[in-house]
Amino acid sequence: MNFHHLIPKLLILIITQIRWTNSEGFYDTCSRSFSCGTISGIQYPFRRHQDPPECGYPGFELNCDQNNLPTINITNITYRVLGIDPATQILKLVRGDMINSCPQDLVNTTINHQLFDYTPSYMNISFLIGCPIPFDVEGMISSFFCTNIGINPVILVPGATGPGVCKTSVVIPSPVGFTGLVEVLQDGFEVKWKVDPGPCADCIRSGGLCVSDISRLATTCACPEPPLLADTCSNSKVNKTDVGLSPPSSTSSPTSTGSSKTSSLSIVLPIVGAVIAGVGIGWAIFVCRQRRKKRTINEASAAQTESKAILTKFSSKRLTSDDSNFTSSIPSFPTPRTSETSREFGKSSYFGAQVFTYEELEIATDNFNNSREIGDGGFGTVYYGKLLDGREVAVKRLYENNFKRMEQFMNEVKILTGLDHDHLVKLYGCTSKRSRELLLVYEYIPNGTVADHLHGKLANSSSSLFSWSVRFNIAIQTADAIAYLHQSGIIHRDVKTTNILVDKSFQVKVADFGLSRLFQNVTHVSTAPQGTPGYVDPEYYQCYHLTDKSDVYSFGVVLVELISSLQAVDTSRHRLDINLANMAVTKIQNHKLDELVDKSIGFETNGQVRRTTALVAELAFRCLQQQKDMRPTMKEVLETLQGIQNDDLNTQKPEVVDIVVDDGGLLKGQHTEPASPESGITNKLVASSVPNSSSG
Structure with a gap:
C-alpha cells in the first residue's frame, strides 16, 4: 500500500466533498437565463466566461461583448454565435476569421464531436488557395480573389479536397444547395449540441437550477435548501409555478442559511472522520505486512543458500x-x-x-x-x-x-x-x-532499443549504420507487429521507441505488454489513462476511451522520431516544441518539414530519401490527428508504408516530388501559408458530403 500517494488523493476527495456540500452559492450565483452580446434568453448548458465553471457544461463557455455577437471557442477555433435555439438544441456559428472575407486562418473547420454534431442540411466545400493560372478542376463552383489573405486565386469546389497543385486548402461546412459566396461567408452553419436535456428539465420542474458536476461531466441540480445538490429538488419549498426564466431572489433568511451550514457540517464531518480512520487502519495493516514479509525473507534465507550452492555447482563454468x-x-x-x-x-x-x-x-x-x-x-x-x-x-x-x-x-x-x-x-x-x-x-535482443540508436546511448556510435533505409524498415516491421496485435484483439497501449528492440541486423522485436488490454475485457470507458508522456492519445487523456486508434497515435510519434531523431518529450526545447507530436504537426502544417528532419539521413542530398521521408511525414501527420476517427487504422498504416516501399504511391502521384521538392512545398515554405491538415502533401482530391472533422 503506497500511502504517500494515497494521502494526497484522500485530501483532494475531502476538499472536493467540502466544496460541493458547501455549494449553496450555486443557486444564487448561476442564472436561469442571461444575455450575452446581442443574444438574450441564453440558458444552461451555456455560461458566460465570468461565471463559475459549474454554471455551464464544460465546452459551452461564451465570451460576451455588449455590442457584438458572442463568441465560443471550439477545438482552438473562435466562432461567432449567430443564434441559439434551446428548443431544438441548435447552435448557429460562423468562423470569426471569415465574416465578410475569406478564411484568414488557413486551417480546416473543426468541431468537438463529443459535444456537437453537424446538422444534415450542410455539406463540405473547400477553398483551394494559391492555385496556378490557368487552373481547372472537376466540379469547380467559382474562382475569385481574396485580398485579405494575399494568396490568389482562390477556387471553390465541393467536398473535402486536398490542395493538389495549389498552395493549401481550407475545408468549411456550407448549406446544401447554396447559391452564392455570401451564404458561405456570412450565414455560417448549424450544429446540434449533444448534452442530454432530460436531467435539466427534471431539475427545473422541481424548482431547481441546472448546474454542472465537473467531476462527473454530468448535469445536476442546485437547490435553495438542503440537499443543495441533487438530481432534483423534490423537497424544495420553491413555488414551482414561479419557476421560469426570471432569476431567483438572492436573499435568504438567517435560519435557512444556518440550517444549510449545519447540514454541510453534518455531511462533511463523518466523511473526514471515516477517511482518517481508514488511513489509520491502512497504516496498521501496512506495518504488519512489512514485519511479516521481513520474517518470511529471514526464514527463507537458509533454504536459498542451499539452492544457490547446488545451482552454482552446475553454472560456475558458464558464469566465469x-x-x-x-x-x-x-x-x-x-x-x-x-x-x-x-x-x-x-x-x-x-x-x-x-x-x-x-x-x-x-x-x-x-x-x-x-x-x-x-x-x-x-x-x-x-x-x-x-x-x-x-x-x-x-x-x-x-x-x-x-x-x-x-x-x-x-x-x-x-x-x-x-x-x-x-x-x-x-x-x-x-x-x-x-x-x-x-x-x-x-x-534477449542484443542491440538495444530504437530509442538508444536515435537519441540514446548508441546514437553516436551507430549513426552511420542507422540509415534512412534501416529506419524505414523498422517503421514497416513495427507497424506489422502492431497490426497483428490489433487483428488478434489486443491493444498495446505503450507503443514507443524504448519498447521497440532491434537485433544486430536491425530486425524489430516489439516488447513490453505490461499495459496491454484485450479488447473484450475493456469497458466503454477505461480506467485513468496510463502510458508514457508524449505518446498518449490526447483523446484518451480527455475521455479515457480506449481504442486501437490510441496505438495509431503513439505510432505516429514513433514515425516522427524516426524522421527527426528527436525525443518525444524534451523540456530543453522551446516551450511550444517540448511535445514532439505538436512540434511535428506545426512544422508539417507550415511546410517546414526540412526543419524537422534529421540531416544525417540524406534528406537534402538524396532525392529518393527526400521523397519517402515526405510521404512518411504525411502518414505521421494523419496518425497524429487529435480526433481518433480521422486517423487511419494500423492495417491502413502498414499498407501505406508497404506501398511507399514498393514505389506504388510514386507511380500514382508523380506530382508530389515536383511540388514538394522543386517548388519548396513542405521543405522551403518559410513564406507560404500552412498546409491543410487533412491533405498533408498529397495531390489526391477526396470528396465527401460529410462535414469535415479533422483536427486543425
Whole structure:
C-alpha cells in the first residue's frame, strides 16, 4: 500500500466533498437565463466566461461583448454565435476569421464531436488557395480573389479536397444547395449540441437550477435548501409555478442559511472522520505486512543458500566465461541435468509458459546485479541473464509483488503466450505466481532499443549504420507487429521507441505488454489513462476511451522520431516544441518539414530519401490527428508504408516530388501559408458530403 500517494488523493476527495456540500452559492450565483452580446434568453448548458465553471457544461463557455455577437471557442477555433435555439438544441456559428472575407486562418473547420454534431442540411466545400493560372478542376463552383489573405486565386469546389497543385486548402461546412459566396461567408452553419436535456428539465420542474458536476461531466441540480445538490429538488419549498426564466431572489433568511451550514457540517464531518480512520487502519495493516514479509525473507534465507550452492555447482563454468560481453548465442533446450536441478523447469507451465524457480533466475542474473540492468520496462526493471541451458534472456523483475502487479503479471503472460509473430518479443517463461518475486523471462535482443540508436546511448556510435533505409524498415516491421496485435484483439497501449528492440541486423522485436488490454475485457470507458508522456492519445487523456486508434497515435510519434531523431518529450526545447507530436504537426502544417528532419539521413542530398521521408511525414501527420476517427487504422498504416516501399504511391502521384521538392512545398515554405491538415502533401482530391472533422 503506497500511502504517500494515497494521502494526497484522500485530501483532494475531502476538499472536493467540502466544496460541493458547501455549494449553496450555486443557486444564487448561476442564472436561469442571461444575455450575452446581442443574444438574450441564453440558458444552461451555456455560461458566460465570468461565471463559475459549474454554471455551464464544460465546452459551452461564451465570451460576451455588449455590442457584438458572442463568441465560443471550439477545438482552438473562435466562432461567432449567430443564434441559439434551446428548443431544438441548435447552435448557429460562423468562423470569426471569415465574416465578410475569406478564411484568414488557413486551417480546416473543426468541431468537438463529443459535444456537437453537424446538422444534415450542410455539406463540405473547400477553398483551394494559391492555385496556378490557368487552373481547372472537376466540379469547380467559382474562382475569385481574396485580398485579405494575399494568396490568389482562390477556387471553390465541393467536398473535402486536398490542395493538389495549389498552395493549401481550407475545408468549411456550407448549406446544401447554396447559391452564392455570401451564404458561405456570412450565414455560417448549424450544429446540434449533444448534452442530454432530460436531467435539466427534471431539475427545473422541481424548482431547481441546472448546474454542472465537473467531476462527473454530468448535469445536476442546485437547490435553495438542503440537499443543495441533487438530481432534483423534490423537497424544495420553491413555488414551482414561479419557476421560469426570471432569476431567483438572492436573499435568504438567517435560519435557512444556518440550517444549510449545519447540514454541510453534518455531511462533511463523518466523511473526514471515516477517511482518517481508514488511513489509520491502512497504516496498521501496512506495518504488519512489512514485519511479516521481513520474517518470511529471514526464514527463507537458509533454504536459498542451499539452492544457490547446488545451482552454482552446475553454472560456475558458464558464469566465469565472457558473460560480461552479453554476446548472442544459439538458444537450446533444457537438458536432463538442468531438469534435476529445478523440478519445476520443463514440467510446470503457466498459460503454456515454462515456470522457472526464483533461485535459478537469481543465479542467471548474478543476483540481479546492477551491471546486468539493461532497461526499465513497464512496471519493472529488465536484467540480462544466461540460463543453465545457455540461453541468453531478458528477465523483467516487477517492482512490487502485490495484487495489482499480480494482475499485470498474469495479463502479460496470458497475452504473450498466445501470440506468434516474427516482430514480437518471445516469452520463454516466468516464475510461479506464488514466488517471492514475480519475474518474466523473455528472449534477449542484443542491440538495444530504437530509442538508444536515435537519441540514446548508441546514437553516436551507430549513426552511420542507422540509415534512412534501416529506419524505414523498422517503421514497416513495427507497424506489422502492431497490426497483428490489433487483428488478434489486443491493444498495446505503450507503443514507443524504448519498447521497440532491434537485433544486430536491425530486425524489430516489439516488447513490453505490461499495459496491454484485450479488447473484450475493456469497458466503454477505461480506467485513468496510463502510458508514457508524449505518446498518449490526447483523446484518451480527455475521455479515457480506449481504442486501437490510441496505438495509431503513439505510432505516429514513433514515425516522427524516426524522421527527426528527436525525443518525444524534451523540456530543453522551446516551450511550444517540448511535445514532439505538436512540434511535428506545426512544422508539417507550415511546410517546414526540412526543419524537422534529421540531416544525417540524406534528406537534402538524396532525392529518393527526400521523397519517402515526405510521404512518411504525411502518414505521421494523419496518425497524429487529435480526433481518433480521422486517423487511419494500423492495417491502413502498414499498407501505406508497404506501398511507399514498393514505389506504388510514386507511380500514382508523380506530382508530389515536383511540388514538394522543386517548388519548396513542405521543405522551403518559410513564406507560404500552412498546409491543410487533412491533405498533408498529397495531390489526391477526396470528396465527401460529410462535414469535415479533422483536427486543425
